[in-house]
Amino acid sequence: MREDRSPRESPVFYYYPFTLGGSLLLGISLYLLGRGYAEKNFTALFLSFTALAVLLVLAVIGRIQAVRFSRREVSLVVPPYTYAERSDRGIQVDTGNAKSFLFYRIHVHLSIREKVGAASFLRLYREGSFTGEGTLFLPLRFPLSGYGTLMVRFRIGDIFGLTRSRFLSRLKSKTVALPALLPDKLAEVQAEGGMETKTRQKNADEEKYYMREYIPGDRMRDINWKASSRSIEVFTRISPVSQERTKILYIDFRHFAPDAPGSSGVKENRERVFHMDFLKRWLMSFLWSTKRDNPDFLFDIVTGNGRALLEKEEDILKLGFKIGTMFFHPDPGCSHEYGETDEVYIFSTPFDVTLGRVLQKYGGMKIHMFRTGFPGRGGAETRTLPVFGKKGMFLPGSWALRKERRLRNGTVPVPPGGREERLGIKVV
Numbered sequence: 001m002r003e004d005r006s007p008r009e010s011p012v013f014y015y016y017p018f019t020l021g022g023s024l025l026l027g028i029s030l031y032l033l034g035r036g037y038a039e040k041n042f043t044a045l046f047l048s049f050t051a052l053a054v055l056l057v058l059a060v061i062g063r064i065q066a067v068r069f070s071r072r073e074v075s076l077v078v079p080p081y082t083y084a085e086r087s088d089r090g091i092q093v094d095t096g097n098a099k100s101f102l103f104y105r106i107h108v109h110l111s112i113r114e115k116v117g118a119a120s121f122l123r124l125y126r127e128g129s130f131t132g133e134g135t136l137f138l139p140l141r142f143p144l145s146g147y148g149t150l151m152v153r154f155r156i157g158d159i160f161g162l163t164r165s166r167f168l169s170r171l172k173s174k175t176v177a178l179p180a181l182l183p184d185k186l187a188e189v190q191a192e193g194g195m196e197t198k199t200r201q202k203n204a205d206e207e208k209y210y211m212r213e214y215i216p217g218d219r220m221r222d223i224n225w226k227a228s229s230r231s232i233e234v235f236t237r238i239s240p241v242s243q244e245r246t247k248i249l250y251i252d253f254r255h256f257a258p259d260a261p262g263s264s265g266v267k268e269n270r271e272r273v274f275h276m277d278f279l280k281r282w283l284m285s286f287l288w289s290t291k292r293d294n295p296d297f298l299f300d301i302v303t304g305n306g307r308a309l310l311e312k313e314e315d316i317l318k319l320g321f322k323i324g325t326m327f328f329h330p331d332p333g334c335s336h337e338y339g340e341t342d343e344v345y346i347f348s349t350p351f352d353v354t355l356g357r358v359l360q361k362y363g364g365m366k367i368h369m370f371r372t373g374f375p376g377r378g379g380a381e382t383r384t385l386p387v388f389g390k391k392g393m394f395l396p397g398s399w400a401l402r403k404e405r406r407l408r409n410g411t412v413p414v415p416p417g418g419r420e421e422r423l424g425i426k427v428v
Contacts, residue, residue, distance in 0.1 A: 017163050074093065075094040078175055084145045094135045105130065254331075268399045344367060
């Protein structure tokens with residue numbers, strides 16, 4: 001976390017001690033004070049002075065606490081990533097068990113500006129309060145994957161909701177909302193034959209110790225019981241000249257559109273944002289479910305930002321950071337060689353107008369196509385995605401009100417022998 005030193009807030013607004021309710025009470029009190037003095041109405045004068053005294057006392061005690069907490073170290077922990085549509089990760093606030101006074105609470109206000117498209121943003125808001133005892137947890141629930149800039153403000157407020165006392169500067173941080181995972185039914189894949197097998201030589205450390213972690217199916221006589229007794233892991237002996245045979249899935253993630261924002265001044269709309277988000281969810285769910293069911297599989301994936309080989313689960317998580325912040329952009333037209341393989345997995349949308357040319361490039365390969373489409377086209381199953389029906393308090397930008405005027409048909413046929421899974425996306 002770092003302090004935000006931008007001069008947006010004036011000192012008057014920062015130190016103004018009353019909430020909206022307190023400001024209304026202040027105005028009524030001043031009105032009664034003026035009427036009571038003019039009409040010699042002692043009841044009105046008594047009520048006005050009482051209300052003003054209460055507001056003054058609450059404001060002074062609140063400011064004293066604000067000064068007190070500003071001199072203490074407030075711990076604020078922001079996770080580097082979270083998953084969209086989940087609430088299990090969030091920011092944690094700790095004041096070191098410094099408690100607020102009776103009738104007061106520490107309020108933490110969180111505002112987030114999330115980038116969900118090349119030029120599209122969301123505004124999210126969260127607020128929580130506690131006495132300072134223990135830790136305050138504010139869940140980060142993003143409706144879509146993307147890149148979030150967080151702004152955190154602190155204040156002391158009374159339980160009557162009349163006064164507020166800001167303390168500390170605004171703190172800024174960043175986090176990434178990884179794509180939400182789909183149900184296993186949509187993410188499952190049957191890996192068929194034809195994938196390239198690759199021989200992997202052992203590195204120097206593995207050859208030195210001649211062992212690896214136990215994998216279910218290893219022979220009992222190959223377990224190194226002496227080494228295993230010194231660790232919580234179970235190790236299996238391997239030959240220093242042994243080699244492992246692995247299978248590689250080749251994946252082409254096509255987040256392309258010829259008129260992507262920034263290329264020709266085209267503005268994004270809700271169809272593009274939600275198609276892109278769902279495609280990212282489909283890809284990451286595919287990778288995680290396939291790796292879970294086939295731990296020995298590797299993934300050679302190509303995106304508009306380059307190529308990567310995923311060997312471990314940590315590699316898939318790192319890719320999730322990149323995929324979560326990828327959006328539509330023009331097809332760079334790069335040509336990639338896939339070695340001696342006869343099949344490739346393609347993830348695409350109906351905005352991918354260069355898909356036909358790419359399918360010709362793959363020649364006689366078997367194509368496994370995962371493609372989003374528009375409802376009612378091609379007989380695909382339709383999934384409805386609401387813009388405003390997602391949980392959490394957020395405000396979308398003007399992109400949520402725009403519709404795609406030139407709908408792509410997305411009917412490029414898959415070559416004979418290939419297979420396609422198409423899911424219609426209806427954004428409402």
